[in-house]
Amino acid sequence: MSDFIASLEGTPDGHQAxxxxxxxxxxxxxxxxxLQKGRHDPWLSRAAIDASYGVIAAPFALFVFPWPEPHMWPIFAGAFVIHAGYKLAQAMTYQRGAYTVVYPVVRGTGPFFAVIGAGFVFNEHFTLGQWGGVALLLAGIYGLAIYNLRTITVGRETMLPALGFxxxxxxxxxxxxxxxxxxxxATADPFTFLAWFFFLDGFFMPAITFRRWRRLPASEFAPLLKRGVTGAFVAYFSFGAIxxxxRLDNxxxxxxxxxxSTVFAALIGWLVLGEKVGPRRTALMALIAAGAVVVEMAG
Structure with missing residues (x-):
């Protein structure tokens, strides 16, 4: 599989993949x-997911895939610190704000700065048309957040700090x-990076939520563990895919x-969480999708 991935790098087939x-x-x-925003404490939900994917990744990291090259250890250390900061900020966000409001803000802020960062680090540069697509996508994402903010009736008193987080x-x-x-x-085998990332990353949240676990009712342990294992497999495919x-393309x-993902989040909110999706939200989701298409077609 690693050889197949390497054969696709920088090719038209790699772009489509x-x-x-x-x-x-x-x-x-x-x-x-x-999954993290469900009925459980978001700190414990994240800790259950991380512990699960750390345990599952351990045998693959230690015995299946090649061990990292020496120069990879400082890179893993940097990734551990960055993801720790991300998880803390994310848990504080979900603890304070409605999912359908804060999730679009998180996802809208990320790509704008990621595109700029990719320009500095990888010398990638968007065309004027692609920047137009980014503008459409961000308008849809932030418009969705504003619309959802106007319609929520609970948790408004904590919404301002939630938006900041x-x-x-x-x-x-x-x-x-x-x-x-x-x-x-930076490593020869991409699966080495993924296996060791999940193995090392799985330690942080369980460690800092130890006291919260002690207050968890016994009846909630099994459902939370089930959510953690499910989230672990979702995380493998989500993070691994991106x-x-x-590695394959820009x-x-x-x-x-x-x-x-903001479009999918709105659909999940509608289908699973029972939230309404009216014509305005549908139009905003269409704007997000249109922005993504423009970015792809103008590249």
């Missing part, structure tokens, strides 16, 4: 966010997208296409 992977990551990331989380999204794209390109997309384009 990256497109499909970015869209897959978009859907799965929206599902991942909904959402912007901070979006900044971390851009940072880890660019940094991890650099990391997965990271492989950034980082900036993959980052923008992934933010169609």
């Amino acid at each position: 990256a497109l499909a992977l970015a869209l897959l990551a978009a859907f799965l990331h929206a599902l991942f966010g909904a 959402a912007v901070l989380t979006g900044g971390f999204v851009a940072l880890y997208t660019t940094y991890d794209a650099y990391g997965i390109r 990271m492989l997309a950034t 980082v900036g384009e993959a980052a923008v296409l992934r933010e169609t």
